[in-house]
Amino acid sequence: MPNKINYIDPLNIETTLSKDKYNIPIYQRNYAWEAKEIEQLIQDIVDYASVHPDKNYYIGTLIVAENNNFFDTIDGQQRLTTLAILTSVINNEFKELSWFNVLNIRFASREKSMTTLNAVFEGKFPKNEYEANIKTAYDICKTELKKRIDENKITIEKFIDYLYKYVQIIRVKLPVGIDLNHYFEIMNSRGEQLEKHEVLKSKLMSFFENSDKRELYEYCFNLIWEACSNMEKYIQYGFTPAQRHLLFGQDDWNELVVESFDDFVLKIKSNNEHSLNVPSYQQETLLLNIDEIISLPAIELQKANNDDQPDRFNSVVNFQNFLLHVLKVQTDNVDVALDDKRLLDIFDLCIPEDSEGKENFAKMYIYNLFKCKFLFQ
Numbered sequence: 257m258p259n260k261i262n263y264i265d266p267l268n269i270e271t272t273l274s275k276d277k278y279n280i281p282i283y284q285r286n287y288a289w290e291a292k293e294i295e296q297l298i299q300d301i302v303d304y305a306s307v308h309p310d311k312n313y314y315i316g317t318l319i320v321a322e323n324n325n326f327f328d329t330i331d332g333q334q335r336l337t338t339l340a341i342l343t344s345v346i347n348n349e350f351k352e353l354s355w356f357n358v359l360n361i362r363f364a365s366r367e368k369s370m371t372t373l374n375a376v377f378e379g380k381f382p383k384n385e386y387e388a389n390i391k392t393a394y395d396i397c398k399t400e401l402k403k404r405i406d407e408n409k410i411t412i413e414k415f416i417d418y419l420y421k422y423v424q425i426i427r428v429k430l431p432v433g434i435d436l437n438h439y440f441e442i443m444n445s446r447g448e449q450l451e452k453h454e455v456l457k458s459k460l461m462s463f464f465e466n467s468d469k470r471e472l473y474e475y476c477f478n479l480i481w482e483a484c485s486n487m488e489k490y491i492q493y494g495f496t497p498a499q500r501h502l503l504f505g506q507d508d509w510n511e512l513v514v515e516s517f518d519d520f521v522l523k524i525k526s527n528n529e530h531s532l533n534v535p536s537y538q539q540e541t542l543l544l545n546i547d548e549i550i551s552l553p554a555i556e557l558q559k560a561n562n563d564d565q566p567d568r569f570n571s572v573v574n575f576q577n578f579l580l581h582v583l584k585v586q587t588d589n590v591d592v593a594l595d596d597k598r599l600l601d602i603f604d605l606c607i608p609e610d611s612e613g614k615e616n617f618a619k620m621y622i623y624n625l626f627k628c629k630f631l632f633q
Contacts, residue, residue: 265427270420272318272336272427273343274355279326280333282364282478283458287389289334294396295404297338302404305418312424321430326362330430337361338393339425341376345397348379350412353420365475452599453576457481459603460621463614469521473619476521480622484629487571487578491629498527504630512630517619520626582628586621 267275297315304313316335320327329336340361347353359377363369372387376394405415457478464473483494492500492509502523505511514520573581576596584592587606595602608614 265429266312266314266424267427268421269315269339269343269423269425270355272425273340273360275360277326277360277362278320278336279323279328280337280361280363280366281328281330281458282366282474283454283461284329284333285454286366287334287337287369287387287393289338289389289393291396291400293334294338294342294393295400297335298342298397298400298404301419301423302408302410302415304422305415306408306410309414309418310422312422313418314424314426316425318425318427319430320427321434322432327427327429332425335425337373337390338397340373341390341393342397342401342419344376344379345394345401346412346416349398350401351416353416365471365478451576452596453485453579456579456600456603459600460618463611463618466611467615472521472525476517476524477618477622479524480520480626484578484625485575487573487575490633491626499524502527512627514623514626517623517626520623578629578632579625582621582625585628586624 300315301313304311316332318332318336319330321330322328340359343353343356347356359373361373363373368385369387369390371383372390375381375383375386376390381391401412401415405412461474461477464470464477467473479495479499483491486494492504495503500509503512503514503520505513514523571578574596576599577594580592580594580596580599580602583603583606584594592602592606607617
C-alpha cells in the first residue's frame with residue numbers, strides 16, 4: 257500500500273503558535289470577533305481545565321494551503337488570530353512564555369492590521385490609530401482572563417498549562433493543485449456566510465495567480481476595492497494623502513489622472529518605493545549612519561486638518577448593485593440584470609474562460625470600478 261500523505265495534523269496551541277508561519281490572505285474578511293466569542297473561548301478553556309485537566313479539548317479546525325514558506329489560512333483565521341492575541345496577553349500581563357518570542361501570523365497587504373497585531377504582541381500601543389477590533393480584543397482578553405480564572409478559582413499557571421498542552425486545533429492541509437477560489441466559495445455557502453461581494457473580490461483577485469506581479473496586483477486591487485466599497489464616503493478618502501496626489505491631482509484631488517489599472521499600479525509602486533507605505537512584513541530594514549541621517553531632506557510636520565475627516569452622505573445604491581452597474585458599463589451588455597441576489601452568477605456569465613482573458617477582465621473591471629466611483633460621487 258502506498259504511503260499516505262498526512263493532510264490532517266492535530267496540534268496543541270503552543271505548536272500552532274510557534275512552529276509554522278501563517279498568512280491571512282487579502283480576500284479574507286477583517287478580524288471580527290467580539291466580546292461574546294472571546295469570552296466564550298476563555299470560559300470553555302477554563303471549564304475544561306477545571307473538569308478535565310488531563311484530557312484534550314478540540315477547539316476546531318484550521319484549513320490551510322501551503323504557499324512557499326507560509327500556510328495561507330483558508331478557514332479558522334478568526335480563531336487563530338484570537339489565540340495569538342490571548343497568548344500575547346498572557347505573555348505580557350501574566351507570565352512570560354519562553355517559546356512565544358516571535359509572531360507567526362501576518363496579514364497580507366493590511367498594514368494597519370499588521371501594525372496593530374505587532375503592538376498587541378509587544379503589549380505597547382504608542383500610536384493613536386490601530387485596528388479597533390484587534391486592539392479591543394486585547395483589552396477583552398486581558399479583562400476576561402483575570403475575571404474567569406478568579407471566578408472559577410483556578411491559577412493562571414493551571415490555565416496556561418492546559419491551554420498550551422491540551423487544547424488542540426485540527427490543521428487540515430488542502431492538497432496541492434486544488435482550486436482555492438472554488439473551495440473558498442463552497443466553504444462560505446454554509447454557516448456565517450461572507451457577503452457576495454467579498455466572494456466576488458476573492459474570485460477576481462485569483463485571476464492574478466499566474467502573474468509574476470501577483471502580490472503587487474493584489475495589493476493595488478485591494479486598495480481600489482476597499483476605497484470603493486464604502487458608498488457613503490468619497491473615494492479619495494480611501495487612500496493616503498500621498499496616494500491622493502498621485503491619483504487625483506496635486507491641487508484639490510478633483511481630477512482623475514490614472515488611465516488604467518497598470519497605470520495605477522505604476523503610481524502606487526513608485527509611491528511605495530519612496531516611502532514606508534507598504535505592508536510591514538514587506539519592509540526592509542534601512543541602515544543609516546549619523547551623517548547619512550543628518551543629510552536626509554527635512555520632513556515638515558503638518559498640523560492636523562480636516563482633510564482626513566471624510567464627508568459622509570447617503571448613497572442611492574448599495575455596493576453590490578453598484579458592482580453590477582459597473583459590469584453593465586464595462587460589457588455594454590443589456591442582459592446584465594441589476595439583481596444583487598444573483599451577483600456571482602451574473603459575473604460568471606461575463607468572465608472569459610482563458611487565464612489571460614480572466615486577468616485582463618479583472619484589471620479592466622477594477623479600473624472601471626475606480627473610475628465609476630470617482631464619477632458617481
